[in-house]
Amino acid sequence: MPHLTVEYTPGLFAADDLEQTLLEFNAAVIGSGSIQKELDLKSRMIALDATRVGTEAGLRGFVYAQLRVLPGRTPAMRADLSERIAQVIRARCARPAGMTVQLSVEVVEMERESYVKEVL
Template sequence: MPHLIVEFSAGLFSPESQEETLFELNTALVGSGAIQKESDLRSRMIRLDVTRVGTEAGLRGFIYAQLRILPGRTPAMRAELSQRIAEVIRARCARPAGMAVQLSVEVVEMERESYAKEVL
């Protein structure tokens, strides 16, 4: 059920660090107690080769993490999940010299009635 999608500007995570980052993210989320079955959590990192932040010149990048979950968690639990994601990303992302990096995390509730899942 939960889906974690992390989109990021090129240069912020090496290919080697992405697997470790996903492991740490999944561990942090499962450790929250908000995810009942660890194998339900599906996560991925998507490098964006072409990005733009604002209109002014300069080296800028961003990381956007979205956790999609079914309804039923309190606002406080959703805020904790956001913080857990942000903590891991802050610790794991590279800081290229001169690059201003923006991090945003969002927890989105999926519509239970239209969500379909099965194991093939």
Template sequence: MPHIIVEYTPNLTDLPFDAMLASVTRRLAESPEVEDEADLKARVVRADCFRVGLADSQRGFIHVTVRILAGRSEQAKKDFSQRVADGMLEHMPAFPPGMTAHLSVEVVDMDRGSYRKFKLA
């Protein structure tokens, strides 16, 4: 916890995901809600099959899901969401003329009762 999953459309080319993930994890590590920076797990998933509205092209999205253990306050969730958005936007490139992209961030509770984590060495 937290798990950071970035989904994106492949028509948004040359996104600097290494820099984005570094910025996002650094910002989240600075949160008082994160006890151990090693608990931050981030990955990027490409959505090969997608639609944005009714358009056939020139639209894309980046959606970031942050999965955290349930029990955080609404303010803590808003803070997580803002830290992630700021980290992503810090390295967001300009898109070609005519291309529209949407960035969204969602903070989702994970059930504490069913979540299991094992540190393997």
């Protein structure tokens, strides 16, 4: 806990730049002060093999980020986390010519009772 997953239309992030982008995501989330131990944050970026936005023709893409956290953060803290993640996306995401790219971020609370975490 927490887990950050960023899914995106291929071509929006350079493959050779993913490590730096992940570092910026992690720094932004840790910088919020609402995550106690930096070692607990796990993040990943996933270029999706097939995507579709809407039904009409045209170049359309998206970036969707989900941060899963255990309960205990106020709505204001969760909103701050969402905005921090969105800022990194705005700064790092390519904007291919002629493509409309949608950005969405959400913070989701996990159920503490069913979550298992241990160091192997």
